[in-house]
Amino acid sequence: MPPVVVVTGASAGVGRAVARAYGRRGAKVALLARGEKGLAAAAEDVREAGGTPLELPADVAEFAQVDVAAARAEEELGPIDVWVNVAFSSVFARFSDVKPEEYRRVTEVTYLGFVHGAMAALARMKPRDAGTIVQVGSALAYRGIPLQSAYCGAKHAIQGFNEALRCELLHEHSGIRTTMVQLPAVNTPQFTWLLSRLPEHAQPVPPIYQPELAARAVLHAADHPRRREYWVGTSTAATLLANAVAPGLLDxxxxxxxxxxQQTGQPQRPSQPANLWEPADGPRGFDYGAHGEFDQQAKARDVQPVLSRHHGAVAAGLTASVLAAVQLLRRTSAKDIRPAKGSQHGVVAAVAGQLLRRTAKSRRVVKKGRR
Incomplete structure (x- = not known):
């Protein structure tokens, strides 16, 4: 029997790529989103890929709409096997430039949307004691960055919520699994349609990845949900590790x-839509698809997700590599380490350089004291 999968935020970006990937598996895919044109195009993608789509217009900020959509999915497609929470919204602006109602809306969509999805899924999975919930997160669930305070706050909230839910399911010895996928910067339409008060056009922090890479990670997580979370992309791993070691320096x-x-250098377009309150792919809009406007810079593949799936086999080699790297860092002058502008890989280099300088300074102080 083909699996029944529900995807929120399925009309564009990562959600659209996830829906299409499940379509290639021949799955029955319930598509939740606000945008009618985007939903219709997503349904056609799933159908052409070999799956069975079901369009379910819904605003995830409203639990009643999510619950009705879940009921329809089971009535028309069958028992839900996998629920994938993707839907989100955001505002690109300094915290002081975000209005209270905008902050509330971002939180309701991005955080409470995941809560509502999990509630609707669990209400149907618990009687069967089976099912999987995948929370699509971000490196920003651990590491806040400027100009995205509302989004970062919501992603941090999802992280805490999912950990609490997972503990409860483990306590109950439940057959239901929940896992989280932490994504890097992805080339999605969000930079074209999110509300922005930046002087220049918004962009993802390089390196940028294509949504299909994220979709493969989501499907793998759904297939192997016993792991509590997955990091996707070398930049995600580098950023989260640097944040764990030296968060103050990263600040x-x-x-x-x-x-x-987070800005391209080009002026912000006055005509850019803002989908915070109304979908940009609604009746008066058009279908934006899975990809954003950064195809030329975006990477389709990365070695990190492959290594992550086989982390046990790689552990011994990494240990040896870390020891060798420590020896190399000791021989390397901090002034030789230069971060690449706008690169998350540069974050690690910068932190390493500052750590080396602080270590060297501490050694000098100690030696001076001994004299």
Whole structure:
């Protein structure tokens, strides 16, 4: 029997890519989103890929709409096997430039939308004691960056919520699994249609990845949900590791580079739509698809997700590599380490350089004291 999968935020971006990937598996895919034109195009994608689509217009910020959509999915497609929470919204602006009602709306869609999805899924999975919930997160669930305070806050909230839910399911010895996928910067239409008060056009912090890479990770997580979470992309792993080691230094680095790295250098278009309150792919809009406007810079593949899936086999090699890297860092002058502008890989280099300088300074102080 083909699986029954529900995808929120299915009309564009990562949600659209996930829906299409499940279509290639021949799955029955319930598509939740607000945008009618985007939903219709997503349904056609699933159908052409070999799956069975079901369009379910819904605003995930409203639990009643999500619950009705879940009921329809089971009535028309069958028992839900996998629920994938993707839908989100955001505002690109300094915190002081975001209005209270906009902050509330971002939180309701991005955080409460995941809560509502999980509630609707669990209400139907618990009687069967079976099913999987995949929360599509971000590196920003751990590491806040400037100009996206509302989004970062919501993603941090999802992280805490999912951990609490997972603990409860483990306590109950439940057959239901929940896992989280932390994504890097992805080339999606969000930079074309999100509300922005930046002087220049918004962009993802490089390196940028294509939504299909994210979709493959989501499907893998749904197939192997016993792991509590998955990191996707070398930049995600590098950023989260640097944040765990030296968060204060990362604060200062992002304060210097985070503003420029999230803007293209081109003036913000006055005519750019803002889908915070109304969908940009609604009746008066058009279908935006899975990809954004950064195809030329975006990477379709990355070695990190492959290594992550086989992390046990790689552990011994990584241990040896880390030891070798430590020895190399000791021989390397901190001034030789230069972060690449706008790069998350540069974050690690910058942090490493500052750590080396602090270590060297501490050694000098100790030696001076011994004299």
């Amino acid at each position: 200062r680095y992002l304060a210097r580079t985070g503003f420029g790295a």
